[in-house]
Amino acid sequence: MDKPQNNRAWFMVLPVLLLVAFSAIIPLMTVVNYAFNDTFGNNAFFWVGVEWFKETLESDRMWGALQRQLIFSFTILAIEVPLGIAVALAMPKKGVWASVCLVLFALPLLIPWNVVGTIWQVFARIDIGLLGYSLGLIGIDFNLGQNASAAWVSVIMMDVWHWTSLVVLLAYAGLQSIPDAYYQAAKIDQASRWAVFRYVELPKLKGVLLIAVLLRFMDSFMIYTEPFVVTGGGPGSATTFLSIDLVKMALGQFDLGPAAAFSIMYFLVILLVSWAFYTIMVNLDREEERNE
Amino acid sequence: MSTSTVQPTDKAGLRRLASYAMLIVYLLFLILPIYWLVNMSFKPNVEILNQLTLIPQNPTLGNYANILTDPTWYMGYVHSLTYVILNTVISVTVALPAAYAFSRYSFIGDKHLFFWLLTNRMAPPAVFVLPFFQLYSSIGLFDTHLAVALAHCLFNVPLAVWILEGFMRGVPKEIDETAYIDGYSWFRFFTRIFMPLISSGIGVAAFFCFMFSWVDLLISRTLTSTEVKTIGVAMTRTSSATGLDYGTLAAAGVLTIIPGALVIWFVRNYIAKGFALGRV
Known part of the structure; x- marks a missing residue:
């Protein structure tokens, strides 16, 4: 350049x-x-x-929220990335059906986050929600308000519902950019489906998948609205993630010092991941230029 | 059937079948919760609370009528749309020249600046709620559309710059040079020649600014109170009130999905690009 x-x-x-x-x-x-x-x-x-930093680092509350946050983020990544790749591979390559799939998949991405929360809140309820009620019929008590594991399953399902499509769309865009010649070469070599995926598709998808992982990590790391609407962070503090805890601290209790110290540490993590994202972007651009 | 000659096609057929099955299951998973919301929005509250019906037994438009006649509801949409459009206009306008600068020139600190913009797109809104509240209160903008529009610039301006830069770098530099030789001033070149060339990029950037401003609840809720009641706030209020009006809540939810659903067809090929900040 x-x-x-x-x-x-x-x-x-x-x-x-x-x-x-x-x-x-x-x-x-x-x-x-x-x-x-x-x-x-x-x-x-x-x-x-550094008094506030010390206090924050020594409080169980912060570590608890961080732990829940990490479990949440890694769980949704472990589900959304493989699922997203699989769906992208199954999608039609072109034509009207490809467009229809794209449009339907993209729908959850464009729904306001509080409405996403509302949708899942009513969908998962045991009395008026299809999911909660059906689970009740087969004998599973899915009470969001009292049962911590039900609350966890709901927020994770909600996030998978909300964001897997992003991974699908990114992976699909990556697949589209693979020239046909690569597939023909693999066919001549009589490569198995798995080999085609492993040695042709996956290397070409590496860039977009890294972007997908980082975006999903960042956005899930700062998730607030959706779990707030569905569970309110509860039952107890079972689904209180970092942002929910921070807002509680800052606006609910006006604990300005600890909230600010918390914010700064939160921000440093974000800076680190942003830097990784930026480095990957720059490398991708460079690679593209070399290929041209 | 079990001869070796048909086996490969059999296998391919099975694989295709598995693909379709997977797509259908995934689509069902996506559609079911939305269907449930739409379904609820056409039921009277009595039916919602007393029986679980897959299609409304007494279909009613009452919930929608509630929203369209009650000012606290429909003004929620008006307020939200006001700050969202304000934000989109501001973000795209300031981002256009900046993205051009990033895509065409190198200047002192350009890489640092570009990276710094990215960190703001990634910044958790929760970190900013309290300082935003104090900042906008102290300059007298609290509870105005402008406050929310400006606050959303935090993540939308970086987003717009990154997306537009991604589109602009695809335009060959020779076009700029030819225009300057032909005697165009920068401004005339930019508005007459360059902007039409990247019109799809401008559309995508505007769409994503609109979307990210539209989906936010936390910041808009923090910066508004009585004058500007956003639709998100109206909805969370209903869900926490004692007598839960689920029908109206569902109808309000359906109405918030409509702007996205209307334009989705036109932007379908750009959605991945937009979320990946113009880098796919």
Whole structure:
């Protein structure tokens, strides 16, 4: 990529810079301020150093939320990625049916998140929901409000329902970009279906799958609205993930210091994963150029 | 049937059958919860609560009528649409020149800036709720459409920049150069020649800004109270009230799905691209 050096291009970027700085940097400064200070109100702050970080790192509550968050994120990844690849492989390659599949698959992606929550809340209820009621008929007590495992199954099923299509669409886009010649070569070699997948399709899908994994990890790592509507983080704190816990802390209890310290650590994780995402993107672009 | 000559086709046929079965099961899994919501939206509350029926026994449009006649409901849509459209316009407008700069020039700090934008797309809204609340309260914008629209810029501007940059890099640089030689000013070139070339990219960016602003609940709920009651807030209020009005809730949910369902056909080939920030 031989782009001419031109520092006046900064003027074109300036509006974006100002706008995002306004909505990102100023709030983050506030967070940093709270993280290192304590207050008795009246805007009087005094320095407490890393006290809040210590407190947060020593609290079981934070570790509990983090643990649940990691279990949640890795579970949905373990389900959505293989399922997404399998569905993408099963999809018609072209024609009207391919379009119909794309449209139907994409539908859950475009539903407001609180409505996704509402849909699953009513779908899983034992009295008026199809799922909960049917499970009740075969003798499974699926009471979201009291049964922690039912709550977990619901939020995981909901996320699989909501986001597997994203993996499908990405994998499908990746499959579309494989030239026919590759398949013909494999046919001449009499490669088995598995061999075609393993040595032709999977290597070509590597890039999009990495994007899918990172996007799904990030978005599930900050999930708030859907589980909040379905379970409210309960029963107890069984489905209280990081964001739910943070909002509870910050807006519910106004524990500004711990919430801010929590936020900063949360943000560092995000930064790390974003960096991985960025590196992969840059490498993909470079690879594409080499192939052209 | 068991001769070796037909076996390969048999196997391929079985595999195709398995593929179709899998697609159908997956589609059913996707459709069932939505069907249930739509089904509920056409039932009176008595029927919802007293019997489980697969199709409404007494189909009614009462739930929809409730929404269209009650200002707290229909104004919810108006308020939500207002800040969503405001946000989409702001995001795409500021992102256009920036994406052009990123795709055409290298300048000091460009890579860092591009990465920093990405981190904002990835940032958890939960981290920002409290500082946003304080920021917009202190500048007197709390409980206005503009506050929500500006707050959503946090993730939508980076999204728009990344998507547009992805489309712009596909346009050959020779076009720019020819236009400049022909005496076009930058602005005239950009609006007359370049923007029509990437019109599908602009459409996709606008669609995704619209969508991500439309699906958010947390930030819009935090930044509004009495003046601007968004549809998301109206829905969560109903679900936590004592006498649960499930029929109206379901109808409200169905109505929020409609904007996405209307445009989905036109953007079907770009959905993966949009979610992957223009990189697929």
